[in-house]
Amino acid sequence: MLKTVERSIKEKISDVFFPPSLTCCVCGEELFDEYEYYICPECFKLLTLNDSKICLRCGSKIEGEESYCGICGSDEVFYEYIRSAVVYDEFARILLHKFKFGNHREFGKCFAKLMERKFNLTDMEVDAVAYVPMTERSLKERRYNQSEIIACEFCILTGLPLFDGLKKIKDTSDQVGKGAADRMKNLKGVMKAQSGVENLSVLVIDDIKTTGATINECARALKKAGAAKVYGLTYASTVAKVRINK
């Protein structure tokens, strides 16, 4: 079930003669080799790297003395921790929208590179990479799963194998506007992991993390299939809300 993701030989050869992504994926400006994030220095400056104080569990940017955000700690958590490359501000939102709905798949490379940078700042020990799945039906409608594209690019960068046995077996109603507890309830039991992750430490890739409920549900399924540890890594993370009284 684990597979090595490699660019095809044909693609590799065309990379040499026609180097890909020599333009900024945001503004189209020509890039030079050293701009490894596939984004020009001017556009890069507009990103808010999620490197300041974060919730130690879910990785959301937080302020104040607390080590954890208002959402973490109140529910059953199946993952070790989540980290995100950038803060989900207006600029990060525009890029993600282009990637998800504009068929601009080149953003996958840019996001994966930013996430690899973040990953290297953590002490995650990972044996395999998984991604947040879509149901067959949504995949048909949307044509591609943005998280799968990012995960494949991430595997190419890191050399880690891909586990594509995590499945979403039920459609869920929209998570937008729902609180943390409702998101959890809405998602319970919708993910299923096939065999192949027994005793492995698995990193789940997603585009955006809001409450962490989606990655938590993936972690629940992966643990059920025998995974030893589950981590999460996303392109962007929303800023944590202040403590919520339940």
Ligand SMILES: [Zn+2]
């Ligand atoms: Zn640019």
Ligand SMILES: [Zn+2]
């Ligand atoms: Zn948190």
